[in-house]
Amino acid sequence: MPRTKGDHEARRRDVSEAVWRVLAAHGFGGLTLRAVAAELGATTGLLTHYFPAKRDLVAHALDLLEERSASRPRRAAGSGLSAVRAALLDVLPLNAEATDANRIWVSSWDVALADSALSGDHARRYAQSRDRLSDLIAAAQRLGELPAGDPARIAAGAQAFVLGLVVQTLFDPTAFPAQRQAELLDDYLASLTSPPAPHGEGTDPS
């Protein structure tokens, strides 16, 4: 009997789940057909059907990372500064699922930096992410919740801050529990609301 489309889809999902678990545990450095086969309880032969070469496996892993990042649950954003805060919190490894995803992102940096096409993809991804942040920052400025200033420049700073906080947290989760991550982010946001207008909320100089 021919396999149904449903079987095929289910098998693909199983394979993707196994790839994800290998990445979360071992990173791209540990991503091999053998490791995925072991995680899946299958033969490497079966996997070569999906991934004829190592590069196909890496490409699938990167697609998976992008898909899962795009479809991850997001905080209700509100508007203005609270939307900026929600977008930045959405990046941080505040729970196990977000920690896995971030660990895989950080791991992908080594692979991507070694390959100019992949590096270009990552650069575009981070530029888009800064653009989205920049729009949120501009909206917060229009509401008077952030002082004037180039939103793209503020977005670049904010993205740097959360990416670096991700890295520190992955290495030292005890030093950076969820609450501390949120406090550090709030310190950062509080500092953004001050200059160049230091008196009170937003840009009100009174």
Add this chain to the structure above:
Amino acid sequence: MPRTKGDHEARRRDVSEAVWRVLAAHGFGGLTLRAVAAELGATTGLLTHYFPAKRDLVAHALDLLEERSASRPRRAAGSGLSAVRAALLDVLPLNAEATDANRIWVSSWDVALADSALSGDHARRYAQSRDRLSDLIAAAQRLGELPAGDPARIAAGAQAFVLGLVVQTLFDPTAFPAQRQAELLDDYLASLTSPPAPHGEGTDPS
């Protein structure tokens, strides 16, 4: 004739140089005996004398990264806030040499996160780096150049900021030339000087 100690040292330096160049070009993901041998113009047989196993090669690469980071040239620091600024600028990929070193650091994160001993080493390294930064911040506070606040907390934020800026710059050097990196850092430092004491330098609302 027996080889002299000088020969041996010179050969070790050549090997280390080759490891460094492979890391800068291909990261830890591309670090193999074969790649180092090709870079060195030697046989892999010779290299197995230095590195019996892949793990020995990785360990040497991590030692090298630490040594070179510890011995890299540093800016004249001054004191107070200018010492904080110098320490943070010293991290950033502002020139080709610092870009190579940062690219190798970022690459090492994948290797380290996959190995609890290495991950612990990295965690200790970053904690020490935060401690040093914290001392500089406390000194700047004593000089009245930074407002009161937990120096360790400010250091964690500042370290997050520069690490994330490193990552963004490596992926998008065109968007983050040296001058923009320095401007973003100065924006960050300016924001630190504001809260919670709104009347210091940089916060004059006039």
